[in-house]
Amino acid sequence: MTDTETELTDRARSAADYFRKERGFIAEPFEIMARADPDFLVSYTDFSMAPWRTGPLEPKVKELVYVAIDAAVNHMHEVGTLNHARSALAQGATREELVSVFEIVSLLGLQTLELGVTALERALGEEPGDDDWMERLARFDPAGAQSARAWYESVVASSPLEPKIIELIGVAVNASTCHLNEAATARHIRAALAAGATRAEIAEVFQLVSVLGIHSATLAFPLLEELAQ
Structure with a gap:
């Protein structure tokens, strides 16, 4: 595995863990999303959690x-x-x-x-x-x-x-x-x-x-x- 692939895997794992921590669960499509674009999942997690944090x-x-x-x-x-x-x-x-x-x-x-x-x-x-x-x-x-x-x-x-x-x-x-x-x-x-x-x-x-x-x-x-x- 190349350094780039290792970094992407680490970021994907981190993004999935962040989603799981914030939402209390993670469904398979979000795990796939983490592998495809971890930054997108993290950004979406923050967006979707806004009403849960302050609403x-x-x-x-x-x-x-x-x-x-x-x-x-x-x-x-x-x-x-x-x-x-x-x-x-x-x-x-x-x-x-x-x-x-x-x-x-x-x-x-x-x-x-x-x-x-x-x-x-x-x-x-x-x-x-x-x-x-x-x-x-x-x-x-x-x-x-x-x-x-x-x-x-x-x-x-x-x-x-x-x-x-x-x-x-x-x-x-x-x-x-x-x-x-x-x-x-x-x-x-x-x-x-x-x-x-x-x-x-x-x-x-x-x-x-x-x-x-x-x-x-x-x-x-x-x-x-x-x-x-």
């Missing part, structure tokens, strides 16, 4: 946010969902709270109805009003609007999570890198503030969610290593 949300809630964005229909990252669900349980989350997170993120599908009724109104030459979209949907499909509202309300009413946390999860999945729904994000921000969330807590949700882009690297680096074999 006001309790660790359990941080992990529930990760669970939400990984399980959401616009991402469906099975390994991430499992790892963060395990971490959430270790941080004190209950099975019922995890069930509630899965149910809350399932509501994201209702945005098809919201988008659809708006598009239908415009196709008919109407300008969408300020009314709740479910009320506007009821003009065209009363039964569908009623069932949508009933499902939404039942999910929220049965949740063991406090209203503030429910809304912060709504902020997370709508601000997700895979969704970026500005209107829905703003709607959940207003609801979170009304439920008692602070600006710092909402800002931390954005920090937590912004790490989602690393999944491009956790997908691609193992493929690159496979090609090199």
Whole structure:
């Protein structure tokens, strides 16, 4: 082994150890990342740990946010969902709270109805009003609007999570890198503030969610290593 190769191996080991120390675990894609570009992994570790070092949300809630964005229909990252669900349980989350997170993120599908009724109104030459979209949907499909509202309300009413946390999860999945729904994000921000969330807590949700882009690297680096074999 050359001196350069030895140095790279040492740096890779150091980067992987740093990630493990800061996060409490290390999955195989991050070990591969350490071998490919240790400086990148160290930099990402510092970035991803920023909300853990200074953010006001309790660790359990941080992990529930990760669970939400990984399980959401616009991402469906099975390994991430499992790892963060395990971490959430270790941080004190209950099975019922995890069930509630899965149910809350399932509501994201209702945005098809919201988008659809708006598009239908415009196709008919109407300008969408300020009314709740479910009320506007009821003009065209009363039964569908009623069932949508009933499902939404039942999910929220049965949740063991406090209203503030429910809304912060709504902020997370709508601000997700895979969704970026500005209107829905703003709607959940207003609801979170009304439920008692602070600006710092909402800002931390954005920090937590912004790490989602690393999944491009956790997908691609193992493929690159496979090609090199």
